[in-house]
Amino acid sequence: MKFKIPKTPAxxxxxxxxRLAAVDPDAATPFAHKRLSAEAAQPRLLVLRQRLCVLQEMLYAEHKRSLLIVFQALDTGGKDGAVKNLLTGVNPAGVQVTSFKAPSEEEMSHDFLWRIHARxxxxxxxxxxxxxxxxxxxxTRVHGLIDDKTARQRFEAINNFESLLTRNGTLILKFFLHISKQEQAERLQERLDDPSKNWKFDPNDIKERAHWDEYQHVFEDALRHCSPDSAPWFVVPADRKWVRDLAIIEIVVAALEDMNPKPRPVNFDPKQQVII
Known part of the structure; x- marks a missing residue:
């Protein structure tokens, strides 16, 4: 990773x-030092979205490299919202979004990276x-489906897999959306209280919440072992949605600016073309 990382709470x-516990999920600095708030951040978000649209078009026109953005979070962490806000206004023809659910029987019959590579x-x-x-x-670790030894082997496989992608022209940015346990409780309750959001609630979320400390441990372990310079992890304070959205797009735009994609040269002289 060569690009200069902008100053954000991430x-x-x-x-x-x-240490994951060292990151405050409600942090807003340095945005707070700029006197930004949810409302005051909107002009900056607009500028970055417009720039992202231009850079995405140039990346598409270049057709040599790609960008992979990974989102992980606990339940209610804001993955869907982060994706929606990041891609607002971007040409969908140049974007591929994949939501990975529980693996199918066919996928389970292959190695754990088989279904990933295809996407x-x-x-x-x-x-x-x-x-x-x-x-x-x-x-898989929280529920005892794999042991620590297998997890370490998978860390190595993940690092090798991501290294293969980067060597073939894919820049990888990974974001862990970090929320507090209290914020998760409030978001779950909101889904119960608001009939229009009932569909978002899954009773299993409460069962998973009982494993909060275990999830903090396994997330921290994965972040530590799988964050090389070529495919870095960013922990994004996500209790405040506007902080989350602004931090992510600042980093993504900075990365694309550094890539500096250029359209492929055409094999004709535009000045010699006549429109009849």
Whole structure:
């Protein structure tokens, strides 16, 4: 990763000493130092969205490289909202969004990365993973489907897999949307209280919430072991949705600016073309 990371509340995971508990889910600094608020951040968001649209078009026209954006979070962490806000206004022809659910019987008959590789972005595209291959070192560990030794082997496989992608022209950015336990409780209750949001509620979310500490541990372990410079993890404080959205798009735009995609040269002289 060569691009200069903009100053946001997001924390770049670097090294085995990283502590998830050290990141405040409600943090807004340095945005707060700029006197930004949910309303005051809108002009900046608009500018970044417009720039993202231009860069995405150039990436599509270049057709040599791609960008993969991975989102992971606990239940109610805001993955859907983050994806929606990031891609607002972007040409859908140049974007591939994949939401990974529980693997099918066929997928379970292959290695855990088989279904993932098929969904990586093609040249010229931005690929977005709403959940990802990391589910296979998170949920599986919490529920005892794999042991720590298998998890370590999968960390190695993930690093090798992501290295293969980067060597073939895919830039990878990974975002963990970090919410507090209290914020999760409030969002779950809101889904119960608002009839228009009842469909979002899953009783299993309460069962998973009982494993909060275990999930914090396995997330931290995965972030520590799978955040090389070529495919970094960013922990995004996500209790405030506007902070989450602004931090993510700041980083994505900075990464694409550094890629500096250029349209492929045409094999004709435009000045010699006559429209009859």
């Amino acid at each position: 924390v770049r995971v670097k090294g085995k000493s990283f 990586t972005p093609t040249k010229g595209h931005i690929g977005v993973f709403n959940r990802s291959h990391y589910e296979d070192v998170l949920v």
